[in-house]
Amino acid sequence: MANELSIQAAIAHGRERLxxxxxNPHNEALMLLQYITGKSKxxxxxxxEDTLTSAQVQFYEQAxxxxxxxxxxxxxLAQREFWTLDLKVISGVLIPRPETELLVEACLPILAQQxxxxxxxxGTGSGCIALALAKEFPSAQIIACDISATCIDVAQYNAQANAISNVHFMRSHWFSEIHGIQFDLIVSNPPYIDEDDVDIDPEVERFEPDIxxxxxxxGYADIFHIIENSPSYLSAKGTLIVEHGWQQAEKIRQHMADNGYTGISSSCDLQLHERITQGQRTT
Ligand SMILES: C[S@@+](CC[C@H](N)C(=O)[O-])C[C@H]1O[C@@H](n2cnc3c(N)ncnc32)[C@H](O)[C@@H]1O
Structure with missing residues (x-):
């Protein structure tokens, strides 16, 4: 590619490459150019007719x-929008998904009274769920944990970048470092894909973290671990709410029932697949 390139030529080149x-190659080319030049669409x-510098051309080609x-x-772009937040994401951190906004939405009525x-x-990852809830409920006290140090670093960065101060991030293997607190709400989007699942998008498998x-x-091991252990960490009538795969709702409801939860219900995503299940600690 030429050392200097007009914006118009760069858009056309990007469209072809993508x-x-x-x-939407046109849109993605524009997104890359916005990122590289710092200019709006x-x-x-x-x-x-404005031109890119040769360093910008090189960076564009790499992207x-x-x-x-x-x-x-x-x-x-090292960036993804989630809820009302701009979040940093890097390799090693799951890219927040639109479905997970439904999990946040499902928490709103539970928290409206508290x-x-x-x-x-x-399993906070980028911090997306904790930070969205923290922004909606600035008086809530939130602990967000992940086994991955990279995730905790990125989530802490995201809290600062979004001026959110009511989330405490910590490394923990699920509940291992959580001591002496009862929660009104436990929320999780844990890993839930079966390793033998042949339907997984190859790009997701190649670029996003296995863990x-x-x-x-x-695919049930982590969700079941969370269902079995949450009652010890929930306050009376506290709620556990989890995201899961579209074919897992029935088994998850059953496992909640077997572990003494009440008020168990699932809600659907936009494709009408049951993707979120909640239940309450009995007393
Ligand atoms: C499906 S991702 C969800 C990330 C984020 N909450 C979201 O919705 O985008 C699951 C997260 O659980 C974390 N995780 C996996 N095993 C864990 C464990 N044993 N203890 C704590 N976190 C774990 C992963 O590092 C990952 O960030």
């Missing part, structure tokens, strides 16, 4: 190569 790997389109090899845009609730987010995706026991 046509096999992106649903409007400015890029209003001044198509196009990464995307062409299937790397998700969120990792290339603005000062104590909340535990298990965030896969769980033993056909």
């Amino acid at each position: 046509q096999h790997c992106a649903d 409007t400015l890029l389109l209003a001044y198509p 196009l190569n990464r995307r062409d090899q299937g790397e998700p845009m969120a990792y290339i 603005q000062q609730a104590k909340i535990l987010d298990l 965030a995706l896969f769980a033993d026991h056909h």
